[in-house]
Amino acid sequence: MDRSPLDPTEPTAAGTVALDAPADVVAPAGKRRRFWGWNVVGAGLVVQTLQGGLMQQAYGSYAVVLKEEFGWSSTMLSAGYSLNRLESGLLGPIHGWALQRFGIRPVMQFGSVIMAVGLMLFSRMQNPAQFFGFYLIAAIGASLSGFLTVVTATVQWFERKRATALAISQSGFAVGGLSTPLLVWCFGQYGWRATAFGTGVLALVTLLPLSFVFGPTPDDVGQPLDGISAEEAAALDARRVAHRARVSTVAFTASQALRTRAFWMISLGHSSALLVVGAVMAHLQLYLVQDHGFSAQHAASVAGVLPLVQLVGQVGGGVLGDRISKQLIVVVAMVGHVGGLLLLAFATTDAMVWAFIPLHGLAWGARGPLMQAMRADYFGSASFGQIMGISSLIIMLGQIGGPLLAGWLDDVTGSYRIGFIVVAVMASLGMVFFALATPPRPPAASGEDGNRPRGRRRTRTEAGS
Numbered sequence: 001m002d003r004s005p006l007d008p009t010e011p012t013a014a015g016t017v018a019l020d021a022p023a024d025v026v027a028p029a030g031k032r033r034r035f036w037g038w039n040v041v042g043a044g045l046v047v048q049t050l051q052g053g054l055m056q057q058a059y060g061s062y063a064v065v066l067k068e069e070f071g072w073s074s075t076m077l078s079a080g081y082s083l084n085r086l087e088s089g090l091l092g093p094i095h096g097w098a099l100q101r102f103g104i105r106p107v108m109q110f111g112s113v114i115m116a117v118g119l120m121l122f123s124r125m126q127n128p129a130q131f132f133g134f135y136l137i138a139a140i141g142a143s144l145s146g147f148l149t150v151v152t153a154t155v156q157w158f159e160r161k162r163a164t165a166l167a168i169s170q171s172g173f174a175v176g177g178l179s180t181p182l183l184v185w186c187f188g189q190y191g192w193r194a195t196a197f198g199t200g201v202l203a204l205v206t207l208l209p210l211s212f213v214f215g216p217t218p219d220d221v222g223q224p225l226d227g228i229s230a231e232e233a234a235a236l237d238a239r240r241v242a243h244r245a246r247v248s249t250v251a252f253t254a255s256q257a258l259r260t261r262a263f264w265m266i267s268l269g270h271s272s273a274l275l276v277v278g279a280v281m282a283h284l285q286l287y288l289v290q291d292h293g294f295s296a297q298h299a300a301s302v303a304g305v306l307p308l309v310q311l312v313g314q315v316g317g318g319v320l321g322d323r324i325s326k327q328l329i330v331v332v333a334m335v336g337h338v339g340g341l342l343l344l345a346f347a348t349t350d351a352m353v354w355a356f357i358p359l360h361g362l363a364w365g366a367r368g369p370l371m372q373a374m375r376a377d378y379f380g381s382a383s384f385g386q387i388m389g390i391s392s393l394i395i396m397l398g399q400i401g402g403p404l405l406a407g408w409l410d411d412v413t414g415s416y417r418i419g420f421i422v423v424a425v426m427a428s429l430g431m432v433f434f435a436l437a438t439p440p441r442p443p444a445a446s447g448e449d450g451n452r453p454r455g456r457r458r459t460r461t462e463a464g465s
């Protein structure tokens with residue numbers, strides 16, 4: 001079980017340390033201890049790799065074989081993906097509350113078991129009701145053991161290196177996507193049912209042991225944020241000031257964050273971006289097979305390259321996000337999302353399809369971790385899980401709308417072109433939302449509403465990130 005600040009602790013030469021803290025977190029006086037935060041990042045990378053490879057990025061491959069075996073429509077298949085995203089959005093507030101109430105480790109362990117059971121059941125489904133029901137079980141488990149849990153754990157350990165840490169842990173989503181051709185190969189060798197059951201077993205035996213990394217917090221083990229000295233922190237802060245990339249040290253509650261413009265603009269911008277991401281994840285392989293005549297293996301190979309480019313974008317976005325304005329980066333990323341999807345919509349040659357990959361992949365990779373870093377910078381880490389959980393109610397609109405709209409318009413028109421164009425136009429609003437997502441005032445200085453009172457000049461400290 002994760003320990004709360006009220007749990008028993010014992011003194012050591014390194015300070016006050018939780019009784020269940022890993023032994024290698026503590027070192028004798030005078031010897032620098034290994035920073036546990038990077039262990040959290042590494043474990044998060046593996047968790048996200050499994051989540052991406054077995055669930056989210058795998059959905060497009062499952063859609064191809066399910067359409068071939070059952071003859072289901074694009075709308076129905078996109079509804080399955082959207083149901084996953086709907087669950088994530090509706091579960092978000094409860095998920096955030098559970099993380100704060102019970103701790104990160106128990107939530108991750110519970111979710112790991114549910115996800116494994118869901119995948120095993122999914123391998124036995126025979127009709128639409130079972131398809132939706134079993135996939136929903138797996139999706140609930142994946143949510144509880146995945147993204148929000150990993151991000152909440154990561155932001156507890158980092159402040160000045162937050163974007164880099166989040167970029168590394170979330171790059172697992174792209175790494176998992178590299179397994180798409182392998183997944184399709186397994187479909188051919190063993191059948192999709194045996195493959196789905198095997199992935200359930202893999203999730204169980206991997207995620208449960210990893211959950212034990214997500215135990216202590218910096219306060220528990222007496223380690224500073226980012227694992228750096230006061231002198232190193234001061235040097236980083238000086239560089240951040242020069243590039244207008246400061247991190248605020250405020251601690252908003254969820255209710256305080258809700259009363260700021262920044263909360264709504266980041267959430268709406270994030271939702272706009274996921275219109276594109278959702279449509280591509282659910283329909284890219286179907287689009288390539290149906291509209292361009294690709295084989296299932298060829299389409300999977302194209303989809304498998306996208307995570308490679310996404311990985312480059314994540315690493316680059318994380319490094320840049322700790323040095324320059326995150327807000328500027330995400331605005332530019334939205335240009336890539338919209339431009340890439342429009343290029344895909346009008347593609348008449350394989351070269352145009354391949355040109356879509358770097359535009360969308362780099363934008364997705366660079367923007368992804370910076371969404372969470374911006375929230376943590378603006379609102380602090382104390383209530384991050386709850387704030388992110390509530391935000392998921394807005395984010396899910398894009399996650400659900402993109403796949404459903406693209407799938408329905410494909411069924412109506414016989415092509416994905418119109419659907420991709422409509423999604424791209426709607427997503428272009430994200431550039432405006434992110435441009436308006438300026439840092440809020442600290443709650444204590446603004447009557448806890450996050451809005452700056454008139455007649456008072458904003459100071460550097462108040463300016464945030």
